[in-house]
Amino acid sequence: MQRARIGGIAAAATLAAAGLVVTGSNATPADFHFDQCPKAGTLAQSPQTIEEVVAAARALIPHVFAGINNAQGRNPPVTKANTNITEVLALFHSTTQATRYRKAAAKSCGSRVAYRSWAVLAQFPDMQMAGYSQLAAFLVKTTSGWRLYSSVWDPR
């Protein structure tokens, strides 16, 4: 257990050095409710359109990051109006950005799942910690629907 924890810290440190901070698996903040990792055998085989990805992100983000705007006794809900999606990318791409996110996604659910995933960059302008108001969420489509299984803070 201790070894796994140290391994997690080392992985987080590596990603932090690359400008990413994992919020999935062991480092999950209590407010986030990620879906479970899908098994590679349950991934959807059909290609997904960008519209599908955006719709899935809109549906899942308010649930997974429900508490992200909570501060000083206020609990403003996460809505479409206070979630700015600024970037969507397929992680099978070989661009620098996609490779960077694919590595981060693989830390949570393995490289096969990461390769079939999409990264959705979302800004939460109502969040109290401005420096951490942007994250990349990782989504993948399974035969039973979409899962948002992890995310990384992307402070810039």
Place this chain on the structure above:
Amino acid sequence: MRKVAALGSTLLAVCVGGATASGRALDPCPTVRTLDDHRASIEQVVAAARERIPHVYATVNYGQGRHPRVTRATSLIREVIWLSLPTKEGRRLRARAAKFCGNDVAFNSWAVVVEFPGAQTTDNQFAAFLAKTRSGWRLYGSVEQP
């Protein structure tokens, strides 16, 4: 030498006139004054790209006497990036967009990376640059994506 210079100025005129050397019928550059101040949602960007791509890349699938149309099924959008973002990829694409219509327009634009699997050449993936003006969206620039 004179012929080369004449050819060069003809090519330059074609580019300034709103079409790339590869025959894309790009929209004219928006002016900064005409840009829409309201930030677009990603859904609006995707809808605008779906509307403009079949016009701008109308001939991308042409080859060997066949003229297949560009449809939603034959244009796969792989990435959408807001170019105001200070990411490495955002900065790289913003610099490319600025070559078409200047820095101010580029800063207010989105890049949409689209792949045409039915294209006859190996260069079948492009980053298209879109900006929202008060009179609608413009797809004013396009570069090949490796």
